[in-house]
Amino acid sequence: MLSYKNYAISLMLVITFVTASVVTTPVQADGAGAFIGGIAAARIGRSIRDNNDAQEQQAYYAQQTAEAAQAQAQAQASPPQKSVEEQLAELQKLAAGGYITPAEYKTKKQQILDTM
Amino acid sequence: MNNKVYGFSISALLGAMLFLSPAADAKSALDGSSDLTCAAFEVVGCTDADNCTSGSARKFDLPEFMEVRFKKKVIHITYDGGDKQAESPINNSEINGSQLVLQGVENGHGWTMAVNTDNGRMSIAAVSDELTFTIFGACKVN
Numbered sequence: 001m002l003s004y005k006n007y008a009i010s011l012m013l014v015i016t017f018v019t020a021s022v023v024t025t026p027v028q029a030d031g032a033g034a035f036i037g038g039i040a041a042a043r044i045g046r047s048i049r050d051n052n053d054a055q056e057q058q059a060y061y062a063q064q065t066a067e068a069a070q071a072q073a074q075a076q077a078s079p080p081q082k083s084v085e086e087q088l089a090e091l092q093k094l095a096a097g098g099y100i101t102p103a104e105y106k107t108k109k110q111q112i113l114d115t116m
Numbered sequence: 117m118n119n120k121v122y123g124f125s126i127s128a129l130l131g132a133m134l135f136l137s138p139a140a141d142a143k144s145a146l147d148g149s150s151d152l153t154c155a156a157f158e159v160v161g162c163t164d165a166d167n168c169t170s171g172s173a174r175k176f177d178l179p180e181f182m183e184v185r186f187k188k189k190v191i192h193i194t195y196d197g198g199d200k201q202a203e204s205p206i207n208n209s210e211i212n213g214s215q216l217v218l219q220g221v222e223n224g225h226g227w228t229m230a231v232n233t234d235n236g237r238m239s240i241a242a243v244s245d246e247l248t249f250t251i252f253g254a255c256k257v258n
Contacts, residue, residue, distance in 0.1 A: 037204065
């Protein structure tokens with residue numbers, strides 16, 4: 001049979017042990033996943049990657065749009081190319097109307113024919 | 117006579133333990149003596165120097181509230197409509213100046229949470245080799 005002294009010492013040891021266990025050991029709930037290093041890190045990391053992908057896609061579309069606009073501007077800046085026949089007909093009209101001399105007509109006609 | 121002495125000793129011991137326990141220290145409500153409920157407001161996260169994103173906690177799909185449970189030494193959340201729960205174990209906690217500082221390590225991430233014991237302002241910083249993030253918010257006593 002335990003004496004009162006032994007009983008008291010045993011009780012103190014038990015209380016100390018239980019208290020130390022409660023104070024020093026984190027107690028996670030059953031089935032709980034990780035928070036900061038788990039769900040938070042995963043969702044923040046995913047959001048950063050999604051944002052980066054969206055920025056890259058946006059930059060790609062912006063570049064495509066800029067290139068298309070530049071091509072359109074160049075097309076509008078340069079006049080449409082006339083065919084040789086059209087150029088010769090126009091030149092003949094100028095000569096018939098007396099706007100150019102026969103010599104100029106001959107020179108220009110040769111230049112147009114040389115482009116063929 | 118002996119019964120009274122030992123009975124008194126046990127009572128004194130239990131009384132001292134209760135007196136010295138955090139729950140009995142009501143010096144400040146935000147000093148770790150009571151569990152806290154914290155709200156996440158804003159988040160800044162980086163995967164490298166040129167690849168950072170910031171925004172509201174909602175933008176990152178983080179839970180609005182988290183509970184700091186000092187007796188269990190965990191930070192506890194519920195998410196996805198309360199169906200799921202997650203926790204981070206607190207490995208170290210101390211008060212330094214007006215800051216209650218909690219620290220832990222989890223899944224390769226080291227984290228520190230600091231709560232201003234005067235006004236409840238809070239931030240959590242977590243790091244790993246490829247991701248760092250900071251959550252800004254505030255805490256109140258449960």
